[in-house]
Amino acid sequence: MLDTQDPIFQKLHGxxxxxxxxxxxxxxxxxxxxxxxxxxxRLLDPSAGDGAFLIQAVSRLLSSYKKRNGSIRDTVEAxxxxxxxxxxxxxxxxxxxxxxxxxxxxxxxxxxxITQLLDKWLVCEDFLLWNRDLLSSDEYGNSRFDYVVGxxxxxxxxxxxxxxxxxxxxxxxxxxxxxxxxxPFIQHSLELLTTNGSLSFICADxxxxxxxxxxxxxxxVSNYQLKYIIDMHKxxxxxxxxxxxxxxxxxxxxxxxxxxxxxxxxxxxxxxxxKARRVLLNxxxxxxxxxxxxxxxxxxxxxxxxxxxxxxxxxxxxxxxxAEHPLxxxxxxxxxxxxxxxxxxxxxxxxxxxKQDIDIEAEALLPIVTTRxxxxxxxxxxxxxxxxxxxxxxxxxxxxEYPKLKRYFDIHGEVVKNRNVAKKxxxxxxxxxxxxxxxxxxxxxxxxxxxxxxxHIVKDEGRYYPHHNLYYVLPGKWDIDALRAILLSxxxxxxxxxxxxxxxxxxxxxxxxYLRRIHLPMLDSITDEQLVALKNPALMADKxxxxxxxxxxxxxxxxxxxxxRKTVV
Numbered sequence: 001m002l003d004t005q006d007p008i009f010q011k012l013h014g015x016x017x018x019x020x021x022x023x024x025x026x027x028x029x030x031x032x033x034x035x036x037x038x039x040x041x042r043l044l045d046p047s048a049g050d051g052a053f054l055i056q057a058v059s060r061l062l063s064s065y066k067k068r069n070g071s072i073r074d075t076v077e078a079x080x081x082x083x084x085x086x087x088x089x090x091x092x093x094x095x096x097x098x099x100x101x102x103x104x105x106x107x108x109x110x111x112x113x114i115t116q117l118l119d120k121w122l123v124c125e126d127f128l129l130w131n132r133d134l135l136s137s138d139e140y141g142n143s144r145f146d147y148v149v150g151x152x153x154x155x156x157x158x159x160x161x162x163x164x165x166x167x168x169x170x171x172x173x174x175x176x177x178x179x180x181x182x183x184p185f186i187q188h189s190l191e192l193l194t195t196n197g198s199l200s201f202i203c204a205d206x207x208x209x210x211x212x213x214x215x216x217x218x219x220x221v222s223n224y225q226l227k228y229i230i231d232m233h234k235x236x237x238x239x240x241x242x243x244x245x246x247x248x249x250x251x252x253x254x255x256x257x258x259x260x261x262x263x264x265x266x267x268x269x270x271x272x273x274x275k276a277r278r279v280l281l282n283x284x285x286x287x288x289x290x291x292x293x294x295x296x297x298x299x300x301x302x303x304x305x306x307x308x309x310x311x312x313x314x315x316x317x318x319x320x321x322x323a324e325h326p327l328x329x330x331x332x333x334x335x336x337x338x339x340x341x342x343x344x345x346x347x348x349x350x351x352x353x354x355k356q357d358i359d360i361e362a363e364a365l366l367p368i369v370t371t372r373x374x375x376x377x378x379x380x381x382x383x384x385x386x387x388x389x390x391x392x393x394x395x396x397x398x399x400x401e402y403p404k405l406k407r408y409f410d411i412h413g414e415v416v417k418n419r420n421v422a423k424k425x426x427x428x429x430x431x432x433x434x435x436x437x438x439x440x441x442x443x444x445x446x447x448x449x450x451x452x453x454x455x456h457i458v459k460d461e462g463r464y465y466p467h468h469n470l471y472y473v474l475p476g477k478w479d480i481d482a483l484r485a486i487l488l489s490x491x492x493x494x495x496x497x498x499x500x501x502x503x504x505x506x507x508x509x510x511x512x513x514y515l516r517r518i519h520l521p522m523l524d525s526i527t528d529e530q531l532v533a534l535k536n537p538a539l540m541a542d543k544x545x546x547x548x549x550x551x552x553x554x555x556x557x558x559x560x561x562x563x564x565r566k567t568v569v
Contacts, residue, residue, distance in 0.1 A: 005026045007145050018202055019521060020054045022248070027056055029250045029280065030184035030198040032147045037063040039078055044145040046127040047152050048085035050436040051096035054121075055103055057149070058083060063108040072108045076116045083336055084145070084333055086130055093124050118568050125276055128168055128184055131192065147194050148199040152185035159422075163229055172194035174219050177212040180204065187219060190251065197253045198227075205247035206501050211513045213305035220512050225255040226300055231264040233502045245503055260300045262309045266291030308498050313563045317556070318498050320489070324555060325519040332522060334476025335483075340466030341368075342387060342433040348412045349387045349432060350467075351362050364397070364405050366441055369464035371449045379447075379460060388436045396428055434468070435488045441465050446473040446487065446516065455496075457487045471512055474480040477523060482534040492518055492545070494564045523555050 025078055027033070032043060037153055038061045045053045050291040067073050086094040086135075088353040097118055104114045123130065131143055157165055157178055169175050172184035182203045189199055192368060207213025208229075261280055265272055272291060278284040279294050286294035295311045308315060328335050345348035350368060365385040387405065389396050409416055409430055414475050415424060422429040444462045448455075448471045459480060467470050475483050486492060500514040508514075526534075530553055533539060539546050551561040 011247055019268065020052070020056065020069040021270045022202060022268060022272045023056045023149075023154070025277055026053070026149050026200045026202065026248060026250075027060065028277050029248070030147050030149060030200045032057060032060060032149070034060050034063045034067065036064065038066055039068070039082055041146040042081060042144070042194075043083055043086045043147040043149065044189070045150040046148065047150050048096050048122070049092050049151070051085070051099040052098065052151070053149050054083065054085045058100055058121075059103050059107070062104070062109075066107070074284050075109060076113055079117060080120040080168060084118075084123060084149060085121055086123050086125060086127040086569075088124070088125050088126050092121055097122060098297065122157065125543065126183075127331070128188060133538055138273055143192065144194040144197065146194050146197045148193060149201070150189075151202050152164075152182035152189075154204060155181035157181075172245040174216040176215040178394050179212040179216070181205070181564045182215065183207055183216050188215060190224060191221070193224075193253045193266065195253055195471070198250065200248060200250040201253075202230075202232075202248045205231070205245055206308040208309075209245065209501055210511075216299075217307065218304040220251060221302060224433050225252045225258065225342075226250075227255065229258075229260065229262045229307070229309060230276060230280075232268065243422065245360050245501065258299060260297045261294065263292060263294045264309070272366055274275075291407065306499050310498065310567060312497070312565055317560050317563045318451050320560070321495070321556075322519050323397060323522050327516065327519050328473075328518040329516055330520075333478065335478065335520075338472050338474070339434075339512055340468045340470045340472065341436050343386065343466035343474060344413050344421050344433045348415050350384050352382070352384050354383050358408065360387065360405050360408055361402050364402055365438070366438060366465045367463060368467055369447065369460065369470065370467040372468045374447055374456075374470070375460040377456070377458060379458060379464065381464065384434075386436070386467075388438060389430050390436045390438070391431065392438060393560055395433055396434055399430065439474075439528060440467075443474060445470075445477070446480065448473065448510050451503065451507050452510055455488050455493050456510075457484050459484055471510060471515060473515070479531070479535060481537075482526075482531055484558050485539055485546065486520065486550055486553070487518075488546065489501040490547045490552045490561075490568050491554055491556070493568045495519065497552055497568050521555075526553055 031053070032038065040136065043057050043061075044116060045057070048054055052363075060081065062075075070286055085093075087097065088095060100118060100121075101114050104117070105111075107362065109117075138184045144307070156181070160181070162343075168181075168184055172187050174183050174187040176183075183202075183413070186201060186207075186438060189201070193199060207216050212390075226249065228248070228250040232247055233245040263276055263286065265276060273465065274294055275284075275286075275290050286292045295309075295317075296313065301307060326332055329337060351360070351365070352358075353365075364387055367381065368384050368386040369379055369381060370384065373379055387408075391397055396407075399409065404463075417429050421431065421433045425431055441464060442462045445460050445466075446459045446462055448470065450469050458500050460466075495518045496508050496510060496514050499517045500508045500510065502508060530549065532551055539549070547561065547565065551564075556564075
């Protein structure tokens with residue numbers, strides 16, 4: 001039998017298993033508790049895996065049944081419709097069955113009863129195709145669920161066959177851009193809720209803020225009532241140490257209370273989960289001493305706006321900045337944000353002629369700068385070049401006119417032609433994933449690495465082409481040094497902190513989609529004295545003075561700046 005804990009299995013099937021204390025917290029938040037007649041209600045786990053959620057849910061169901069009926073007899077007829085666990089992988093489902101047998105046996109069920117119930121409860125199918133035909137039929141009402149809980153799979157689109165992905169896209173309106181598989185899982189699960197039903201998942205928090213989650217955000221806030229969000233990006237709530245940045249969210253089909261309660265946790269154990277439970281359900285006061293911070297919002301965002309989980313004060317300062325200053329790429333600034341080149345095979349396309357025995361036409365090479373080259377805060381070029389297969393008009397070069405490059409590509413033909421972009425490009429197989437614009441080399445720009453714990457802005461006078469792990473900012477109408485100073489400030493980090501996906505250690509993703517959320521003051525609102533101060537190199541070493549100057553330029557009060565610095569420092 002395949003080991004479901006094997007990393008390869010987990011990567012292919014999105015299998016990440018959840019700790020019992022987190023499972024119990026989720027069941028409590030949706031209201032699946034023993035004091036209720038659970039035997040009259042239905043619960044769904046759309047990605048059952050090894051049964052982490054079902055183990056606890058079945059135990060609660062059997063306890064509720066015994067509490068109300070005084071015995072555990074006649075369970076098959078009474079409970080056969082109460083649970084559904086969907087799992088696409090038969091090996092994982094086999095493990096789930098074994099785990100549930102142990103639980104059910106401990107409650108006094110016979111082997112025959114266990115077998116009959118599990119045959120009803122567990123379904124080995126693709127959840128995204130399961131029950132789709134009932135959504136518009138008369139039988140749909142009998143196929144809804146009062147509770148949906150679980151940990152949906154983490155699967156990137158490139159791991160899914162194209163035909164299957166096309167089918168998913170035709171069925172689920174929330175799939176947008178490069179959305180992971182958990183996005184349509186959430187949509188289909190919500191579609192299966194009963195009136196007044198509730199759903200809670202623990203999954204990656206990326207959809208709450210980034211581009212690919214915009215349709216799902218709109219789907220949720222337009223049709224349902226978001227109730228609780230627990231930010232857990234500083235914790236590890238899974239049974240294995242995985243690179244996931246999770247949150248728990250609870251959604252009701254409907255609710256008289258429109259408020260949203262947001263809570264952040266620094267640790268996940270029985271005590272902290274119990275404290276979180278009491279804060280959310282019993283309205284106890286949260287305490288930072290317990291590693292818990294809590295905020296309540298009377299109204300939530302509308303449409304596809306990102307979900308910002310920080311305090312009301314944070315929201316107020318952010319809205320003030322956004323209302324009073326134009327976006328960074330507004331035409332009044334003339335600024336452009338972009339990303340460096342992705343080649344699809346860096347070991348072929350990025351070369352160092354001084355260290356490698358390589359003979360390629362010089363006009364096909366552009367000096368390239370990488371994240372490692374700017375780690376010190378200034379460019380220390382490693383001597384690498386990127387092969388540029390493009391003409392200035394965007395067409396590809398004729399390899400017959402570049403015999404040395406053609407010979408080089410022949411040597412590395414297997415690697416180059418096996419790239420996805422090559423397979424889709426036919427005779428243009430030697431193109432890079434991204435088009436290269438040679439004029440960018442000679443253009444002064446600011447370089448920003450993708451992942452950083454703080455603003456890291458490095459000036460390129462106009463000598464290099466950026467690698468794909470670097471984003472760049474062309475200064476437009478701005479003096480490049482003045483712009484760099486503002487981008488290094490806590491005020492600008494506040495924008496990134498508000499919108500970017502957070503990683504453990506409070507590292508942020510400085511991606512173009514988040515950089516474009518920055519608002520900048522109008523140039524004509526900056527005095528000559530302020531401009532001179534921004535361009536002073538000594539200012540970069542004095543963060544306190546820099547922040548106060550930039551806050552003054554933005555028109556922020558001392559209390560506004562205090563909110564910002566408490567958030568980002």
